[in-house]
Amino acid sequence: MRRLALVAALSLPFAGHAGEAAPVADDPALEERVMRLSHDLRCLVCQNQSIAESNAPLAVDLRNQVREQFLAGKDEAAVVDYLVARYGDFVLYLPPFNATTMLLWLGPALLLVAGAGWLGWRLRRRVREAPPPLSAEEHARAAALLDGTAKPSQESRS
Structure with missing residues (x-):
């Protein structure tokens, strides 16, 4: 019972977005223009998705604004300028x-x-x-170790 309550509580934040869908224009050419431009605009909520990929309420609103701007007769540059003036360069995936x-x-x-x-x-x-030169004692010890005649000291064992 606790697991069911936990799953229900964790899925609750996602339930509000499940049924949301952006209205689609009757004109498929217009909708294709909206989606093409939407892929170049960053979702300000998600920040790692375009507004075409995101279902966040702000992304849906931005797609609707793009659609309304196109219906008003504006071209892509004017729509981008409008959104940049309103939200800043961060709304663009490729800022100038x-x-x-x-x-x-x-x-x-x-x-x-x-x-x-x-x-x-x-x-x-x-x-x-340059490495520091060896003292005479260190030189003799190294030579003895190389010859195999020296016994290992306590220092080298630890």
Whole structure:
């Protein structure tokens, strides 16, 4: 009985979205335009899905807004401009290159160049660093170990 109650409680948040579906326009060409543009727009709730893939209420509303804009005679660029003006560049999966998105576009390349530069600097520095010379005692011990004539010390056993 407890398991049934747990399953019912966990599925409750998803029950509200199960029956929702975006209204489909009578014109299949219009609906195809809506869905094509919807694949280029990010769901602001899900953030990893387009509004075409998401069934979140906001995604349904955005698809309806796209449909209404097309019915009003606007082209795709005007619809995108309307949504960007209302929700910002985040609504686009492929944001434009401008001052606010410069780090988004150039960040990976800058990190790659910085990492390669650091790695090169570190490798050059490692080559220049000579290991400290062995003392006469350490040299004699190493030679004895290589010959097999030395007994292992307590330090090497632990």
